[in-house]
Structure formats: structure tokens, C-alpha cells
Amino acid sequence: MDTTGTDPLVGRVLDGRYRIESRIARGGMATVYVARDIRLDRTVAVKVMHAGLAADDxxxxxxxxxxKAxxxxxxxxxxxVYDQGSDGEHVYLVMEYVRGRTLRDLLSEQGRLGPRAALEIMQPVLAALGAAHRAGLVHRDVKPENVLITEDGRxxxxxxGLARAETASGMTKTGMIIGTVGYLAPEQVLSGTADVRSDVYAAGTMLFELVTGRLPHQGDTPLAVAYKHVNETVPPPSTLVPGLPHRLDSLVTxxxxxxxxxxxxxxxxxxxxVAEVHAGLPRDFDQRMHHAAEPGHTAVMRSGPPMAAAEGSRTRMLDARTLPPQAAPPPRSGADRAVGALTGRYVLIAIGAVAAVILGWAVWYQTSGQYDHVPEQIIGMRVADARDKLEGGGLDVQVAAPVFSDRVRKGEVAASDPGPGARITxxxxxxxxxxxxxxxxxxxxxxxxxxxxxxQILQDKxxxxxGVSTAASQSVAKGLVMRTDPPAGEKQSPDEPVRxxxxxxxxxxxxxxRNGQEAENRLRSMGLDVKVERRREKGKPPGxxxxxxxxxGTGVSRGTRVTLxxxxxNCLIGGFFCDDGDRGDGEQIPVPTVIGQPFDQARKALKASGxxxxxxxxVGNRVVGxxxxxxxxxxxxxxxIWG
Structure with a gap:
């Protein structure tokens, strides 16, 4: 971290809110600073665009x-990402400040990672990329420098979004290509286009680098490396580091x-x-590979890339010619030599006996019928098929409560305990x-x-x-959706359809x-053109x-002419005295409109009005008519009222 204070932005307050405290790093696009959000009193990271880019509208x-995306x-x-803004010539982005280091720092320190450790890092990285892909965002610059490891290991x-923004600049892309050429997908090299599968390519390249300690394509110039991306395939990592699982090779290729x-x-x-391969690796797999790489197993070490100095110090072989000279031992008597010979003979016999026991146990362990493996392909099988396969191999099977899983379909095995490939009795x-x-x-x-x-909206979500069913509606136009099953706001698995x-x-x-006035009001509320005709018919209630x-039951649409x-x-004096025993002197009171209100609220309003x-x-919770x-x-x- 640069704390020299020579950077002109250090000590300045951007937009009256972000006080720049120190510089973290400077790249081809921007400089990153540690800053204090004065308003919320928290530490943030502020990325300030270089002036040349900030001048490009x-x-x-x-x-x-x-x-924003x-x-x-x-x-x-x-x-x-917390905020974005500008202050004079400075265009900036305010982000979460992550205390820790980059994946590049970790890789430089350790040389390479074990398969399980590498896959454990790849899973949260892919989860983050997956969230972006669901949102329609392509990262375009996946590499260890852009993966931060927090102090607690997350x-x-x-x-x-920044990588995509770079492509909009009218400036030369040379700097960007030099910085990321090792991870560029062939389509990015050939046409400059990228989609979510380009991020997958970069993630696969990064996984190769994590387990081998080097990039798959190397050359003297960025152009030479780009040429290899287009014309050569990425080799299986196990060709560089023998002992890596073949399923990891398949992931990368x-x-x-x-x-x-x-x-x-x-x-x-x-x-x-990645999660499936990780679940199938024994928990001590990385330790086994590490032990196999120590003295006495130097073939693996010679096949792999150089390790960090601290790791190499534990595996370095000593040459006898470099040992300091020692004083010659004193001459022994004949009896001493005899005892020594006898002792050496017993030691050899003892060593031979122990070796024979170990060898016999190893052969028995590998060939006796007392052990088996959980099948590698168990994940994703139908539960009934998996049960038949396991029970046919002499294993007992229990079925746990089902869980939701985005990895496998409904009714298939999402997980097993022990995991796929595990050795069991x-x-x-x-x-x-x-x-x-x-x-x-x-x-x-x-x-x-x-x-x-x-x-389309459902698919995007x-x-x-x-399926689609139809129902008559007094408020929703023909051909438009009235509701869904299950209703909006409830949750549904993508494996179950939304009708x-x-x-x-x-x-x-x-x-x-019906009362003529009520009937007329109802039809007009439906948007219909109402014509009322009157005639006298004895024996029927007036009005x-x-x-x-x-x-x-006839289908109608807004504007349809309806005749009532x-x-x-037959009343006198404004309707106060009517025939057929119907007196018009009942108290008439205004009818409140309750459309759009919840049913309980509407009921109370109408009762309170008399x-x-x-x-x-x-159907729903609110009144629609x-x-x-x-x-x-x-x-x-x-x-x-109805809804």
C-alpha cells in the first residue's frame, strides 16, 4: 500500500463525502484508494478512472x-458496489473494502494449490460469476488478480462491469490485452466479442493455473499467446502434474x-x-499428493512447476558432494566387527519382515472383497436406480429427506454420504x-x-x-393474464410449472x-354503451x-352497445305516490365506491353507509366490481361486491 502521500488525491475529499486516505494499487484503467465515507463513517475502496478514460464520454x-448493473x-x-459519481475531472466508483489479499498473491506464495483447495476457491468464484450471468452481465476479465481472499478465507x-466498460472506449486496447491475454477466449481474440461462455473459458484457464502453477499458453509476446488460444487446445493439467484426478482434467478441458x-x-x-468433482475427492486428497511430492517421491515434483521457496526448502534433495568432511571413525576390533555384522544381519531380517507385513496388508487391502467404492456417477442418477446399483454391490442404502438443488433434477440423487468415489467396507x-x-x-x-x-418474464426469472387456461373477467381485457397459479409473490421451483x-x-x-338504475350503473362500470328503454308491464315490479x-353469458368488450x-x-308528483303498492318515499342515500379496497375494508365502509x-x-383479496x-x-x- 502506497502511503507516501505523493499522490495528489491522497488527503482530498471527493464529492464532499469520500476522504482519500492512501493508495492501494494503480492499473491500466484506474487507481484504487482506501477512503473514508464521511457520511456513513465506514472504510471503502474508491476506484478513480484515469484522466484519459474519464475524458472519453x-x-x-x-x-x-x-x-449500475x-x-x-x-x-x-x-x-x-456502493456508489458512482464524479468530482471535476475525477470519475470514480465506490466499492466494498475487502481486507485481505488477491488470489494472485496466494498463488505466488504457494506455487500451486491442491485439487480440493483449488476447487474450493473456484466454487464461490463461479457462484459470483453465475449471479452476474443470471443478471445478463459478462465479467470479461476473470483472473486471479480480480479474486480477493478475505482475512477469514472467503x-x-x-x-x-469494468471489463465490459473497457470495450466501449475509443482508446487502444493494447494495455488491456497485455494484462489479460493469458485468459482470453478464442472468440475474444478473433472478433473481440464475449458472452457468458467466455467467462467460463477464463475460469477454466484460471483453474488450470491454480493446480499447475502456470498458464496453459505461454509465449514471448502477447500476440504469440493469443495465437495459441485460437490454434491450440488447453492440455489436461495432469500432463504437468501427474496424480491430478482425471475428472479435474475433464473440468478444465x-x-x-x-x-x-x-x-x-x-x-x-x-x-x-465443479461442486460434483469436489464432493467426489477424499478430504485428505491434497495431503496425499503433498506427501507423494516429498523426498522419495521426486518424480512428481520434477514433473510439476517450481514451488515457492518455503515449499521447496522442505523438498530439496541434498547432494552428498556438498556435505562437509567428517573425521574418520576410529578402527574397530575383530569382536566389534563381528558384533556389528551380526547386528546388521538382524536389522536386515527385521526390516524384511516388516516390509513383508506391510506389502501383504496392502495387497489384502486392495484385492480382498472387504472394501468397495461408492460409484463416481451416483450424483444425478434416479434414486431408485442408485439404490439398485448400491444394493447390488452389497451396500446398505438409506434415503434422507429431499433438498432443493440447482445441480440435479427432481427425483435424482443430489448428494451421497460417503461421497462418490469414497472407499467403504x-x-x-x-x-x-x-x-x-x-x-x-x-x-x-x-x-x-x-x-x-x-x-418470457417467467423464463427470465x-x-x-x-399451461394456459381461460376465465371470464369483468375487469381484464380479453387475451391478457388475470393471475398465475401459484399467485404472484409465492415461491415455486423451476421444476414445477407456473400456470x-x-x-x-x-x-x-x-x-x-334487477333494479334498472343499478343495472345501468354496473354496465357502465364495465365500459359498455348502455341504452335504456322503458315500457309498462303489469305484474312486474316497477323500476x-x-x-x-x-x-x-354473451361475450362483450368495452364499447359494446347494450339495451335494457x-x-x-306510474307515479304522481315526482314519484312520491306510485301504483302497485310501490311507494317512492323510501330514503335514498349515496352508494360509496369501494372498488380497489380490501374486502374487509369495503364491507365496513358499505355497512357504515347504511x-x-x-x-x-x-378470487383475489381486493374488490374489482x-x-x-x-x-x-x-x-x-x-x-x-366481487373480486
């Missing part, structure tokens, strides 16, 4: 857009396939493969954990969308669109015998609907 616009990522393995990926179509299709798919118990489908996701609200739009209920349009309600056109025939009252309440159909709507009605008359 196109780059700044792209940088701001990518910073990066800030939207919510993943514990992503270095969080891995976090930095610089999301698949991820670094020259054709993007032959790679895992995003970081999430690669993560599933005959008759031992293997516990299988089934998958009950992929991890549930929240169902979005797609009401009011077309069926095609709703299906990682869910599976199901759509689409409006078949409005249907003409039955209004015969009620005698007929309607169209008839009940209402039985005319009406009785009848609830019709109730009422009868009568607006106007006035007799006190203690009935108002129908």
Missing part, C-alpha cells in the same frame, strides 16, 4: 451503466473448449460440475439425498400482460411456464329483475329490468 456513459448484483461472493470477485458451444453454457452450469450404509427440484424462486406479477409476454389464467373477455351478466340485449328494457313506474353487503365471487356502483339506493338495500 462514450466510455464514461458505458462505465456508469455497467456500474454491478451494483444490482446481490451475492456474498461479489465485491459490493473469496470475492471484483471488477464486475471442457471449460476451455475452443468452440463455445462445447463449454458449460454459463458459470452456474460450470459450478454444478462391504455392507456399509450409503445415505442418498434426493433432489426435490431446483431452488424455488419468487413468482413475478404478470397480470395485465399478454400470455407471450408473461411466459428462471421459472417454467405451464397462467388468461381473460376470455367480459361476459354479459344476468340483469333480469326493474324486463329484458336485456345481448342476453346473459326497464319496467316504467347498506347490506353481499359478496359474490372472490360492485353493484350498484355510484349513484344512490334505498337505505338497508343490498350492495354486491
Amino acid at each position: 462514450q466510455f464514461v456513459r458505458r462505465f456508469i451503466g455497467e456500474a 454491478a451494483a444490482a448484483l446481490s451475492n456474498p461472493n461479489v465485491v459490493a 473469496a470475492k470477485v471484483a471488477d464486475f 471442457r471449460a476451455t473448449a475452443k468452440d463455445p458451444a462445447h463449454r458449460p453454457q454459463d458459470a452456474n452450469a460450470f459450478l454444478a460440475e 462391504q455392507g456399509a450404509t450409503v445415505t442418498l439425498t434426493p433432489s426435490k427440484g431446483r431452488v424455488p424462486r419468487e413468482v413475478p406479477d404478470v397480470s395485465g400482460k399478454s400470455a407471450a409476454e408473461a411466459k 428462471g421459472l417454467t411456464p405451464g 397462467l389464467v388468461v381473460s376470455s373477455g367480459m361476459s354479459m351478466p344476468s340483469l333480469l329483475g 326493474t329490468v324486463l329484458s336485456q340485449d345481448p342476453r346473459a 328494457v326497464v319496467n316504467e313506474r 347498506f347490506k353487503v353481499k359478496i359474490g365471487s372472490k 360492485q353493484n350498484p356502483i355510484g349513484g344512490s339506493a334505498p337505505r338497508d338495500s343490498e350492495v354486491t
